[in-house]
Amino acid sequence: FDRICIARRVSSNNNADSVESLPPSQLESIVANAKSLSANLGKKMDLTNPTLRTQYLTAMTAGLAVSLAMVPEAVSFSFVAGVNPLVGLWTTVILGFFAALFGGRAGICSSASGACAVIVAALCASHGSGYLAGCAALAGILQIVAGSAGMGRLIRLVPHPVMVGFVNGLAIVMLKAQLTHFKSAGKFLSFFSPEGAATYGCTLLTMFLVRFGIPKLQEKVDLAKAVPPTLGGVVLASALARFFKWPLKTLADVAGAETFKGGLSVLPKIGLPSSIWTPLVNAPLETLRIILPYAVTMAAVGSIESLLTLQLLDGIIDDGTRGSTKREVIGQGIGNLASGLTGGIGGCALIGQSLINAQSGGGVSRLSGMSMAIFLALGIVSFAPLLGQIPVVALAGVMLLVCQSTFSWGSLRLLGKVPNLDAFIIALVTFVTVKDDLAKAVLVGTVCIRCDVCASMPSFGVYFLPIMICLHLFPRLLLLLALRGNNRLQSLLPYHKQNSTHRADLPSPTSNLTISTDHSSLDPHSHFLVYSVSRRTLMMS
Numbered sequence: 215f216d217r218i219c220i221a222r223r224v225s226s227n228n229n230a231d232s233v234e235s236l237p238p239s240q241l242e243s244i245v246a247n248a249k250s251l252s253a254n255l256g257k258k259m260d261l262t263n264p265t266l267r268t269q270y271l272t273a274m275t276a277g278l279a280v281s282l283a284m285v286p287e288a289v290s291f292s293f294v295a296g297v298n299p300l301v302g303l304w305t306t307v308i309l310g311f312f313a314a315l316f317g318g319r320a321g322i323c324s325s326a327s328g329a330c331a332v333i334v335a336a337l338c339a340s341h342g343s344g345y346l347a348g349c350a351a352l353a354g355i356l357q358i359v360a361g362s363a364g365m366g367r368l369i370r371l372v373p374h375p376v377m378v379g380f381v382n383g384l385a386i387v388m389l390k391a392q393l394t395h396f397k398s399a400g401k402f403l404s405f406f407s408p409e410g411a412a413t414y415g416c417t418l419l420t421m422f423l424v425r426f427g428i429p430k431l432q433e434k435v436d437l438a439k440a441v442p443p444t445l446g447g448v449v450l451a452s453a454l455a456r457f458f459k460w461p462l463k464t465l466a467d468v469a470g471a472e473t474f475k476g477g478l479s480v481l482p483k484i485g486l487p488s489s490i491w492t493p494l495v496n497a498p499l500e501t502l503r504i505i506l507p508y509a510v511t512m513a514a515v516g517s518i519e520s521l522l523t524l525q526l527l528d529g530i531i532d533d534g535t536r537g538s539t540k541r542e543v544i545g546q547g548i549g550n551l552a553s554g555l556t557g558g559i560g561g562c563a564l565i566g567q568s569l570i571n572a573q574s575g576g577g578v579s580r581l582s583g584m585s586m587a588i589f590l591a592l593g594i595v596s597f598a599p600l601l602g603q604i605p606v607v608a609l610a611g612v613m614l615l616v617c618q619s620t621f622s623w624g625s626l627r628l629l630g631k632v633p634n635l636d637a638f639i640i641a642l643v644t645f646v647t648v649k650d651d652l653a654k655a656v657l658v659g660t661v662c663i664r665c666d667v668c669a670s671m672p673s674f675g676v677y678f679l680p681i682m683i684c685l686h687l688f689p690r691l692l693l694l695l696a697l698r699g700n701n702r703l704q705s706l707l708p709y710h711k712q713n714s715t716h717r718a719d720l721p722s723p724t725s726n727l728t729i730s731t732d733h734s735s736l737d738p739h740s741h742f743l744v745y746s747v748s749r750r751t752l753m754m755s
Contacts, residue, residue: 269578271440273320276576277585279445280323280567284310284590285601286609287564288326289469290391295331295346295559296338299469300594302326304482305350305558307591313549313563314583318366318524318542321531321577323568323586324549326561328391329515329652334559337508343559344489345505351486351554352502352509357517357547366539369521375639376659378622380522381565382640383647383655385621388566388613390648395463395610412460413607416451420611423447442574444612451608466602474602476595482556513547515653516562520546522656523563530569531577566616573619639663 284306292302306325313324334346360366396402396413403410424447431446432438438446455462466474486494494501524537542563550560576582593601625640639659646655 270581272575273579273582274585275440275442275445276571276574277582277587278589279442279448279574280571280576280582280586281590281593282445282448282601282604283567283570283609283612284323284325284564284586285465285593285604286395286468286606286613287328287391287567289465289473290394291326291328291331291561292559294328295326295335297343297346297559299473300480300482301343301557301559303473303590303594304556305553305561307587307594308482308556308558309549309553309561310590311549311584311587312552313520313545314580314587315545316541316548317537317545317563317580317583318539319527319535319537320580321527321568321572321582322520322523322537322542322563323571323576323583324520324546324561324563325567326559327516327519327564328387329519330512330561331559332651333511333515334508337505341504342489344487344491346559347487347554347557348490348494348501349505349508349512349554350550350558350560352505353512353516353560354547354549354551354554356509356513357543357550359547360513360517361540361543361545361547364540366517366521366543369518369525369539372522372525372656372660373639373663375636375663376643376656377522377525378625379640379643379659380647380652380656381526381620381622382625383644384565384652385617386644386648388620389617392610392613392617395606409461412455412462416455416460416462416605417607417611417614419454420447420451420608421615423450424612424615444570444574448604448608448612451611452604455605455608456603460605462605462607464603464605466599468606469602471602474594474598476598478595480594480598482558484556486555487557511653512550512560515651516546516550516560517543518653518656519565520563522652523565523568526565527568527572527577531572533577566613566620569616569620570612635663 285303288302288306289299292299295302309326310324314320314322317324334349337349338346393402396417398409403413405411405414424443427450428438428441428443428446432441432443454460485491490501520542521539524539524542528536546562553560571577571582571586574582629637639662642662643655643659646658
């Protein structure tokens with residue numbers, strides 16, 4: 215990323231030999247650049263199996279660790295959607311199992327997600343939770359159709375600066391979600407109060423055990439290598455909190471005692487709820503008119519987030535394979551369809567939990583994602599009271615480490631070195647991801663980096679505020695910008711098509727591409743044609 219951005223800063227001096235033949239950063243493959251996103255995540259993983267830890271045992275223990283991290287997320291997203299926490303938990307079980315079984319690669323963990331929960335919250339408030347199940351099932355059908363048509367390959371057009379902004383924004387969103395566990399009555403807990411001291415102490419203890427304690431123990435004791443650091447840290451911190459009777463909120467306190475009562479009575483019912491099935495039979499067109507916009511948005515957001523997670527894990531897990539975008543979209547569709555048919559709310563792949571799974575060694579087999587769902591189901595039915603006693607802040611400590619590893623700290627060090635366009639795109643995508651949603655952020659960033667208007671902007675601050683205002687007040691401007699940069703997109707398609715083979719067969723991105731930083735031949739007035747389009751042309755577009 216440094217080398218590419220420095221090459222783009224070389225000013226033209228009418229001498230072709232003085233310009234390095236390096237491609238601009240927006241042409242770079244996400245997979246090839248995934249390791250540069252974070253120093254911690256970019257380390258090559260050792261996928262060899264020690265004597266006492268086979269491949270399947272590694273995957274199962276990783277799935278067990280991720281299942282614990284899934285609980286607070288599923289519960290909190292259930293509250294966002296306005297449904298019972300059990301609905302979110304069983305959505306995680308059903309969606310996670312089928313998405314891992316039919317998905318694009320090993321290591322991805324799917325669950326009820328905040329991005330999808332925010333979309334359907336208004337639908338639940340206006341028509342009830344039954345319509346959420348129908349919406350999830352319809353979104354799954356749309357994803358299966360889109361995946362079968364090969365639309366998942368479009369994710370390869372997402373430029374590298376957009377990916378950096380995406381992971382930065384996602385890290386901030388996850389951090390904001392974890393900070394709610396350290397508040398009481400809207401204010402942060404005091405360090406000097408008993409509850410505050412226990413909360414912060416348990417969080418720091420979990421983070422220390424996961425980052426330093428358990429790995430050091432694994433270096434000295436071979437038996438400890440069978441336990442992922444995340445699982446060992448959460449279990450030890452929970453045991454100490456229970457032994458010393460620290461005043462901490464547990465999962466049962468947050469989700470309610472009924473959620474963790476256990477037994478066969480908590481099993482989900484197969485089939486659409488009567489609250490959606492009855493109107494679907496009596497007035498199918500009217501029912502589809504209500505849920506179709508939400509289903510389309512959920513399918514798009516879920517597919518984008520899942521495919522970006524797939525691309526990121528492809529670069530992080532160095533196992534010599536690349537995931538299938540087609541299978542990933544179809545797998546998410548099957549999972550959402552099964553989730554809707556059991557009364558769930560739908561979801562997508564979660565990058566935070568997927569990174570926990572990969573760091574715990576779960577990237578070696580699909581069994582990790584499937585075992586996550588199985589262990590979570592067993593915990594809900596058989597070990598619910600024990601599962602409900604885990605402190606929420608112990609799991610929050612794990613997620614804080616994930617936030618720290620997810621954020622691309624290298625992008626901050628390069629702010630004074632990268633071109634203005636790259637810095638603008640990273641900041642823009644990060645801002646939109648935090649403020650609105652992932653799908654809009656990726657769309658805005660991709661369109662802006664492809665269009666001629668943004669490619670020729672002279673400075674970072676000149677167009678930032680006007681573009682943000684236009685994109686929020688005039689959504690149709692996105693389409694015009696996309697049409698304006700259509701020649702750039704089409705010029706990229708052959709490049710991505712010929713390089714969509716196995717990673718080992720990828721040619722050097724600098725082999726057939728050259729850069730020209732001379733923009734003197736551009737007509738400065740041509741960039742304002744977008745504003746002179748008539749209303750009729752706008753509506754036709």
